[in-house]
Amino acid sequence: MLGRAYVHSLNSSTVPVGSPILEISDIELRFGGVVALHDVGFTVTQGHIHAVIGPNGAGKSSLLNCVSGLYHPQKGKAVLHTGDGAITHELTKLPPHRIARLGVARSFQNIELFSHLTVLENLMLGRHTHMKHGVLQSLLWFGPARNQELSHRGIVEEVIDLLSLQPFRHKPVGSLAYGIQKRVELGRALVLQPSLLLLDEPMAGMNSEEKEDMARYVLDVHELAGVTVILIEHDMAVVMDISDRVSVLDFGRLIADGTPDEVKANSAVIEAYLGAEEH
Amino acid sequence: MSASDATFPKLLRGLATKNPDQTALQEKRYGIWQPMSWSTYAARVQDFAHGLAALGVERGQIVAVLGDNRPEWLIAELAAQSIGAAVVGIYPTSIGEELLHILTLAQVKVVVAEDQEQVDKLLKLRAEAAAAAVDPSAATSAPFADMPPLLVDTVVFYDPHGLEQYTDECLRDFTAVEALGREWGATHPGWLDEQVARGTSSDIAVICTTSGTTSRPKLAELSHDNLLAMADHLTAIDPIDSNDRYVSFLPFAWIGEQMLAVACGLSRGLTLSFPEDSATQKSDMREIGPDVMFSPPRIWEGMLSEVQVRIDEAGWLKRKVFGWGYDVGDKAAGRRVKGQGAGALGALHWLADQVALRPVRDQLGLARNQHAYTGGAPLGPDVFRFFHAIGVNLKQIYGQTEICGIAVVHRDDDIAFNTVGTPIAGTEIQIADNGEILLRSASVFKGYHRNPAATAEAVDPEGWLHTGDAGYLDDNGHLVVIDRQKDVLTTADGTRFSSAFIENKLKFSPYVEEAVTFAADNGMTAIITIDPMTTGSWAEHERLSYTTYTDLAAKAEVQDLVAEEIHRANEDLPESIRVQRFVLLHKQFDPDDDEITRTRKVRRNVIQDRYGLIIDALNRGDERIGITTTVTYQDGTKVDRTIDLRIFDLTTYRVPEGRGRRPVWSGRR
Numbered sequence: 001m002l003g004r005a006y007v008h009s010l011n012s013s014t015v016p017v018g019s020p021i022l023e024i025s026d027i028e029l030r031f032g033g034v035v036a037l038h039d040v041g042f043t044v045t046q047g048h049i050h051a052v053i054g055p056n057g058a059g060k061s062s063l064l065n066c067v068s069g070l071y072h073p074q075k076g077k078a079v080l081h082t083g084d085g086a087i088t089h090e091l092t093k094l095p096p097h098r099i100a101r102l103g104v105a106r107s108f109q110n111i112e113l114f115s116h117l118t119v120l121e122n123l124m125l126g127r128h129t130h131m132k133h134g135v136l137q138s139l140l141w142f143g144p145a146r147n148q149e150l151s152h153r154g155i156v157e158e159v160i161d162l163l164s165l166q167p168f169r170h171k172p173v174g175s176l177a178y179g180i181q182k183r184v185e186l187g188r189a190l191v192l193q194p195s196l197l198l199l200d201e202p203m204a205g206m207n208s209e210e211k212e213d214m215a216r217y218v219l220d221v222h223e224l225a226g227v228t229v230i231l232i233e234h235d236m237a238v239v240m241d242i243s244d245r246v247s248v249l250d251f252g253r254l255i256a257d258g259t260p261d262e263v264k265a266n267s268a269v270i271e272a273y274l275g276a277e278e279h
Numbered sequence: 280m281s282a283s284d285a286t287f288p289k290l291l292r293g294l295a296t297k298n299p300d301q302t303a304l305q306e307k308r309y310g311i312w313q314p315m316s317w318s319t320y321a322a323r324v325q326d327f328a329h330g331l332a333a334l335g336v337e338r339g340q341i342v343a344v345l346g347d348n349r350p351e352w353l354i355a356e357l358a359a360q361s362i363g364a365a366v367v368g369i370y371p372t373s374i375g376e377e378l379l380h381i382l383t384l385a386q387v388k389v390v391v392a393e394d395q396e397q398v399d400k401l402l403k404l405r406a407e408a409a410a411a412a413v414d415p416s417a418a419t420s421a422p423f424a425d426m427p428p429l430l431v432d433t434v435v436f437y438d439p440h441g442l443e444q445y446t447d448e449c450l451r452d453f454t455a456v457e458a459l460g461r462e463w464g465a466t467h468p469g470w471l472d473e474q475v476a477r478g479t480s481s482d483i484a485v486i487c488t489t490s491g492t493t494s495r496p497k498l499a500e501l502s503h504d505n506l507l508a509m510a511d512h513l514t515a516i517d518p519i520d521s522n523d524r525y526v527s528f529l530p531f532a533w534i535g536e537q538m539l540a541v542a543c544g545l546s547r548g549l550t551l552s553f554p555e556d557s558a559t560q561k562s563d564m565r566e567i568g569p570d571v572m573f574s575p576p577r578i579w580e581g582m583l584s585e586v587q588v589r590i591d592e593a594g595w596l597k598r599k600v601f602g603w604g605y606d607v608g609d610k611a612a613g614r615r616v617k618g619q620g621a622g623a624l625g626a627l628h629w630l631a632d633q634v635a636l637r638p639v640r641d642q643l644g645l646a647r648n649q650h651a652y653t654g655g656a657p658l659g660p661d662v663f664r665f666f667h668a669i670g671v672n673l674k675q676i677y678g679q680t681e682i683c684g685i686a687v688v689h690r691d692d693d694i695a696f697n698t699v700g701t702p703i704a705g706t707e708i709q710i711a712d713n714g715e716i717l718l719r720s721a722s723v724f725k726g727y728h729r730n731p732a733a734t735a736e737a738v739d740p741e742g743w744l745h746t747g748d749a750g751y752l753d754d755n756g757h758l759v760v761i762d763r764q765k766d767v768l769t770t771a772d773g774t775r776f777s778s779a780f781i782e783n784k785l786k787f788s789p790y791v792e793e794a795v796t797f798a799a800d801n802g803m804t805a806i807i808t809i810d811p812m813t814t815g816s817w818a819e820h821e822r823l824s825y826t827t828y829t830d831l832a833a834k835a836e837v838q839d840l841v842a843e844e845i846h847r848a849n850e851d852l853p854e855s856i857r858v859q860r861f862v863l864l865h866k867q868f869d870p871d872d873d874e875i876t877r878t879r880k881v882r883r884n885v886i887q888d889r890y891g892l893i894i895d896a897l898n899r900g901d902e903r904i905g906i907t908t909t910v911t912y913q914d915g916t917k918v919d920r921t922i923d924l925r926i927f928d929l930t931t932y933r934v935p936e937g938r939g940r941r942p943v944w945s946g947r948r
Contacts, residue, residue, distance in 0.1 A: 002308060002309075002313050003454060004437060004438050004439060004440075004453075004454075005439050005440075006440075154309070157309035157310055158309070160309070160310070161308075161309065162440070164556065164558075166310070166555050166556045166558065166559050167556065167558040167559050167562075169310055220440075220441060223441070223443060223444060224440070224441075224443060
């Protein structure tokens with residue numbers, strides 16, 4: 001009998017709750033003469049939803065790109081803890097596929113899915129780092145390759161269930177509504193069984209109902225598996241509601257880092273968001 | 280086992296012995312139909328029954344189940360019945376006062392709830408009840424003031440998602456209760472066999488809430504005998520066997536679902552299938568292709584709207600082919616329902632079926648269907664006719680919760696679109712002097728739970744059930760139901776008629792979702808709500824932008840569209856009961872506002888009270904009516920909004936030249 005509880009854990013990190021899982025220090029990223037990030041550093045704690053906010057062009061996505069290996073900063077480092085927290089990996093020195101293998105999963109602000117493949121196929125692709133069979137076995141398919149595919153499908157189906165994607169399972173992603181595509185993006189990051197989940201504006205461009213749904217799913221994932229989440233978001237109400245800690249960037253600099261209440265009261269943040277009066 | 284002491288648990292044990300490996304239930308999960316055999320089903324019922332006993336449930340008590348259709352719902356039901364307890368089904372959409380009323384009236388101690396949503400509702404009620412017990416003055420605003428105490432001490436949930444961090448000690452996981460039952464059963468061997476054997480057919484099996492016209496439903500007690508007698512009589516007319524399939528997606532709290540899924544299911548060994556999710560219901564149903572189906576009119580009306588919209592959107596060739604096929608099918612159906620063969624139409628009908636009708640049936644999931652029933656409310660004759668024309672053997676059932684849902688039904692070769700058919704075996708029918716339909720059979724219920732006064736009103740000493748419906752028997756012995764007795768209207772010129780008859784004419788339009796008509800001084804008036812799906816897609820085609828339902832209903836183009844539809848419906852109605860004026864309501868009717876029941880029947884008295892101002896204005900023939908509504912936002916703030924509604928006068932209305940829409944098929948627009 002198939003029970004109703006999920007069998008697979010969506011969290012592959014074994015770092016104890018409350019210990020640092022990601023330490024970012026002194027990151028400096030330049031594009032020619034433009035300084036995108038200037039001495040940015042903060043620590044993400046295992047078990048937190050950590051929000052990174054800031055006005056347009058503040059360097060939020062650039063920072064995520066440094067963590068996931070898309071950009072290599074000129075200075076500083078991002079250190080990921082694995083195992084019981086003692087093993088460290090310097091992400092800034094690793095290529096993206098190695099970082100993905102460490103369990104760092106991300107979703108993109110602009111949807112980066114294969115629009116002609118179905119939801120199921122996109123999610124199965126999200127499992128590729130865990131697929132071990134070679135070309136020959138895949139060609140033969142029957143036997144090991146098939147069994148492996150079945151076990152991966154099990155995880156994918158649990159994610160489909162968690163995110164209520166059942167009605168869209170066999171629909172090509174390109175034909176789905178924007179809000180659903182964003183959910184598939186989240187799903188593709190989740191099927192990796194992440195140790196750290198990076199979400200780049202998962203609620204951008206949504207109406208308030210879709211935002212609420214998405215916030216619910218992020219919280220569900222977090223409550224169910226305790227996955228540590230780094231969340232970039234513009235919507236202040238959402239950020240303040242669901243995150244445990246907030247870091248604020250402005251023009252590439254970290255201007256505040258603390259609990260949502262501390263950040264709300266911070267004068268530098270108010271100035272960055274609302275503008276300061278001319279002196 | 281003699282038939283007279285049959286109970287559902289005994290039937291289940293019989294099936295588990297006879298076909299241990301055959302599929303009893305299947306649920307689509309993770310994209311695959313997950314089967315459960317009769318033997319596993321019986322074993323899980325046994326474990327859960329032991330578990331309930333360990334939780335302190337005793338013979339004669341009532342266990343409540345609150346959730347969507349899942350195998351666990353039936354396991355809980357059968358387990359409760361195994362130890363001589365009854366089950367009361369609660370609609371999963373029920374909230375607050377309604378929920379509390381059922382739980383306190385039935386003195387429920389153990390509730391089986393589906394998921395986080397249902398558990399939250401119950402925990403909230405428990406917290407409020409505890410607060411009210413400490414400080415009775417706090418209870419004045421809550422609905423606790425006039426209700427007996429809430430006795431719920433255990434909540435068993437079967438979908439653990441989202442409940443990981445709940446610590447309330449009244450919560451139990453369904454599988455944990457089964458495990459507890461296994462332990463308890465090991466120390467009490469033979470106990471359950473004795474309990475099942477002690478059960479008699481006159482025990483209460485199921486308590487169904489009646490869709491009362493007030494917000495406080497009555498609880499009708501149905502015995503095993505009541506339900507099984509009904510199942511025997513129905514299956515005598517339309518045989519069902521253990522190879523037949525049934526898709527269970529309507530609430531088990533509804534008598535119709537208990538009737539087919541449980542009573543017919545267990546007495547005949549039907550295989551039940553549970554869809555994966557409410558959103559995948561249609562595609563899942565198509566995969567199964569049920570042999571038997573029983574749905575209230577809204578499901579059939581929804582299917583018709585879907586076909587109308589999709590044919591309308593299809594290319595000209597498909598439209599032509601379907602139009603031709605429909606005509607042929609309609610003629611063949613006209614002969615079939617009178618018990619005549621297809622005659623000269625035979626070959627042509629076969630062709631029409633292959634190219635036009637079967638594909639439509641297949642899309643609707645009705646390709647394998649042999650017996651389809653509608654019941655719970657009257658279905659418009661036009662909708663009825665449509666299904667027969669496409670080759671669905673749809674039959675009207677008439678009955679009510681108090682007589683296990685069925686007393687009168689059509690026969691395969693004797694169907695009339697405006698009647699509900701003839702009584703099933705063992706059912707007597709009589710029309711009282713005041714025109715009320717009276718019924719008597721072995722399926723008449725035992726009474727309302729803890730409400731002898733209401734029971735005495737419903738069933739007289741001679742055993743006749745007073746249905747409260749007005750009707751008559753026609754020349755062929757078919758029963759014709761006019762309407763609820765209190766809803767039978769008389770127009771200014773003295774014609775007696777049913778408002779439901781007019782409303783069904785209006786609802787035949789794919790754009791009209793609900794219609795409530797009222798007799799005015801000079802004809803009829805109507806409050807209309809539109810179907811947001813079909814009207815929305817129409818608006819998209821017309822390149823009309825809209826935001827919400829309220830906005831859509833306020834568009835002049837939409838009002839013209841509805842006016843045209845009603846104008847057409849009027850042409851089929853006698854002069855004195857044509858709709859003169861109507862209003863498009865700014866909102867849909869909502870069960871949370873008590874405007875419709877959980878089974879989506881309109882509560883006329885609530886509508887009459889709430890929209891009295893609109894009805895008066897309709898009667899007077901005003902041009903506009905402003906009404907104030909209170910909108911409650913999710914954070915609790917309330918805002919009063921004034922909405923200006925237009926009263927559309929049809930007396931001078933003519934369909935504008937050249938604006939008539941093209942016919943969809945066979946002259947239908």
